[in-house]
Each structure stands twice: as C-alpha cells, then as structure tokens.
Amino acid sequence: EAQATGKGSAFSFKEVAVGVDANHHVAEGYDADVLLRWGDPLFPDAPEFDPARQTPEAQARQFGYNNDYVGYTPLPGAADPSAHGLLFVNHEYTNPHLMFPGVVEIKDGKSVMKSATKERAAIEMMAHGATVAEIRKTNGKWALVKDSKYNRRITVATEMQLSGPVAGADRVKTNADPSGRKVFGTINNCAGGLTPWGTFVTGEENFHGYFSGTLPEGHKEAANYKRLALPSPPYAWGRFEERFDIGKEPNEANRFGWIVEVDPQDPNSIPKKRTALGRFKHEGAESIVAKDGRVVFYLGDDERFDYVYKFVTAGRFDPNNRAANMDLMDSGTLHVAKFSADGSVEWLPLVFGQGPLTAANGFAGQADVLIETRRAGDLLGATKMDRPEDVQPNGVTGRVYVMLTNNTSRTDAQLDAANPRAKNAFGHIIEIVEDGGDFTATKGKWEILLKCGDPSVAAVGATFSTETSKNGWFGMPDNCAIDSGGRLWVSTDGNNIQETGRTDGLWAVDTQGEARQTSKLFYRVPHGAELCGPCFAPDDTTAFVAVQHPGDDGPDWPAFGRRSYYEDLSTRWPDFKPDMPVRPSVVAITKKGGGKIGV
Ligand code: FEO
Ligand code: CA
Ligand code: CA
C-alpha cells in the first residue's frame, strides 16, 4: 500500500528508487502504459510504422518525434471529462542517429554522421510540429481513437498565420510571402499551455538551429540574429528549402520564435503565431484568468542569462462565448521580470515609446520591440536568469513557479539574489506571489523554493528538506504541472549526463506547511531520456508524461558517439525489438484500481 513520507506531505505514495536502466519505472501501485509512440498511425489510412522504409508521406500521417509538451482537454460533451479528451502533443526536434538506419558510420574509429539527404530532411520536417489526438479510457486503459475527426498532424509544411502586431511588418515579408502574414510550419516546440478557452499554445524554442547560410553583407538583421545565435545549424534543411538559408531568404527566421496557438476542436483551423507574446527561445506559455477576467500568460526564454516574461491580455475572458476569446492573445502587454534583492519582482512593460524602447534605440514601432524582444529586455535592465524553462501559475494557491534549469556559465561576478549560485549545474525554482494576489499586477514578491542538486554534498548548496530521501532530490527542473489540488509536480532534463547513477523523472514537490521543500520520485525514464510534459486529467486520475529522446545517452555512456539505430544502444524502449529503434512516447500513468494520482 501507498505510504506517506515527510511530515505533513500532501503526497502519499512509496517513492521509486533512483537508478539507470533500459526501462521506465513508476511508483508501486501505479501503471505506466505507453499511449502514443513515434510512428504510430494517427488515421485509418495512415501506414504502419516501418522504420527501415520511412517516408515523409508516412511520417506526416503518424505521431511525430520527440514529444515534449502534453496537454489534455475534455472532448466537448464527453460523459466523463477525465476519460475522453483531446491530447495535444508537440514534437520538438529529431535525433537522426536514433531514427535512421545506417546514418552513423565509423571512420578511423570515430563515428561520423552521414550528411542529410533531401529525403531524410523531408522526414525530419514531417516528424516536427505537433499532434492532436482524440483519446479515450475504457476499462481503465487509454487508447487512441484512430477514426476521430479531430486527429491532426501539424508539421513544417502546415500553413499558419502571423497574427498580432508583427503581422504584415516589412521584417517578416519574404519572396514567398509578400504579405508578411502567411508562414509554413512550426519548429522546435518545447513546452506549451492550455488556454482558458480550450486552445493549446506551444513555444518555438531553439529555432536558430534550423537556419544556415550567411546574411548579405551589412544586412539590417545582423544584430538581431546574433542575439539569437542564428544561424547555427545542426540541421541541413537550408540545402533543400531556400527559406531556411538566410543568405537567400533573410527574413524567414523572423517568422519563427513565436508562441503558436492551435484550436484542437477544428482540425481545419489555421494555427496562429501570436506575435504579441514576443519572439525569443520560448519554453512554454501557461495561463490563468485574473480576478478581473484578463488572461495572464507566463513565459520563459530558455537561454543562459535570458529572461522571464508575462503577457496580460487587453480583453477579458468570456466563459460563455468561446468565439469571443479566440483572438485575445493578439492584444495586450508583454512584460519582462526584474528580480530585486529585497525580494520584490517588478514586471516591466515592453511597449514601444516607453522608456528606452524608442526610435533612438532603433525601434520604429511595437513590431520591432516584439521581433527583438531580447534586446528590449536588455535595455530595460531585466534580470538575467539561469535558463528559464516552464513558468506555471497555481490557481489554487495563487503562487507562480519558475523553473530555472541550470547555468554553468554564471561566474561569481555575475551572481544576484535570484540567481545566487556560480556554475549553477542543478538549477533552482523561484516562487512568486503577485501583489494583492492579482496575476495582472506589475509588482510581486519572490523567494527561492528550492536550490536543486544533491543535498548530501555540502558544496552543492541544495535546499531540499531533511525529509527528502536520496531518491527524492533532483537537478535541472524543466517542465512542471499543478494538479487540481494545487500540488506541484516537476519533471527534469539533464540528470542522465551528470554521472550520478540517476535518470530524469517526475518528482512530487511539497510547497506548503512543514513539508515544504520535500520532494519524492514518482516516475523515472529509461536511459538517455528526459521527461517532459507532465499533465493531469482534470480529476487527477491520469498523469500524462512525455519520454523524450530515450537512448540518447550523453557523454557518460562508454560508446558515446558510436551509437545509432542498429548499434548497441543502452535501451530499445519501449518495444525492445531488434528491428525497432527507440521511440519517444507519451505514457499514461494511472493508479491500479483507479483513483487520484499521488494521494
Ligand atoms: Fe526544449 Fe528548454 O527545453
Ligand atoms: Ca526537450
Ligand atoms: Ca523544456
């Protein structure tokens, strides 16, 4: 039976022991069932997955690669809202060495990745983007509804609309799109969010890696692209599609780096890139309705020394009129966070004409402020953070949680109160309380909930409670979720490569009372994976998680650099078949016999 640990803990389950092996592990008394795997057919006419003979056409009809964000919304009219719904999953990036047979060659004892062919690049493009899938729980087990009218694949070829202040601006016009409003595809989507009106948003993160080439000499975007480290291509798409070559299409990269909104209820809807929320390496966009009905989105820019943001809509959410909410994200105010040593946080508005955001600093209007959001934040003196990932408001307690994953580049000279550790390898979590409990407030108070890492190593300086076991501590918080009881769950990215004998996983973290700062391991991933997208069904009877890049082992694995599809991987999760590669998959966790997770 489940047992309570930790004084006053809100969680009651027997925690998983840390370790590293080929399989995933969930707490005793729970089932962790693979629900959707890379390559699973999503439509009645979609081909079965054949990894040795994959095609772009097949991939476009199958579940994509490297599932990251997972969101769930009940199917309209569902008899049980927590047993029948629409799952939205994004597909962040591709790992060619794990996807394609024979793509890694050994030359002079070293592994060399063969350069991409047009066909391989096309498969990669179709494996990116997102999936909408109708899922249903029958006799306690979830399954895809393959013939659902809602099922959808969004890829690099999907038509999208640039919406909000940047739509139609000169800097987003290209040869293929003189209107500056019509874009194809979304790439490197990391975390995301569910809006109060039941759409999903997803954040374009490391989009710089998809662009190659060189800007024309003296081009006006040079400083903009440098601030984003663009181009820096691991991807060869620029050789096959001119728009990914900034020498040929210098403005295309300004059309990526946005928050994208998708309506899962209409499979023919055109996804909207909501430019009012700024352009940077977006992690997620979790939202909450404030007391006055305006909607507040919390945003992280996952880069060392970049910023935390929040966007407050100008209009108010109407719970009785879904259509009236559909363009709320197009007008409002984007703010960037300044954390002070006195424990206050100030949200500084990024508005053209205010403060330094003027023509004197090269901004001709709000479109320029949004296209160069980072530079605007620099000028306002925002606080340079240790890689902000998910930022999650908690509607039950009124607090906001900021995952800061790590920053090993921070020096002693660069310390500040909100980022207090040099060479911060394990990251930390900041908790914010907005003034007056109002999420739209421009000021609030903050404190550090947790400094992560091994609390038994004094030099690490971790602040887990003494009730936290050797299984319970974690490093590198990335995604998080708040369940319906207001409890915090944190998933991690990077523990595999720290030679700690641990993997990434899902931890239950107490934030209240005596048990505050106590953490327990609930689920851990197979070797080489990170854990993304924790998401709870509305009644907390299912936790959906995304196991990303299983088998991508990192430099701690002896054969690092030599592993590929047919070679000796640390795992072949989840199929464990010789002719099947590892497959990133979404997993549904339920309690044996039913009931709320973690209680
Ligand atoms: Fe894609 Fe910030 O992790
Ligand atoms: Ca990831
Ligand atoms: Ca992430």
Ligand code: CA
């Ligand atoms: Ca990460």
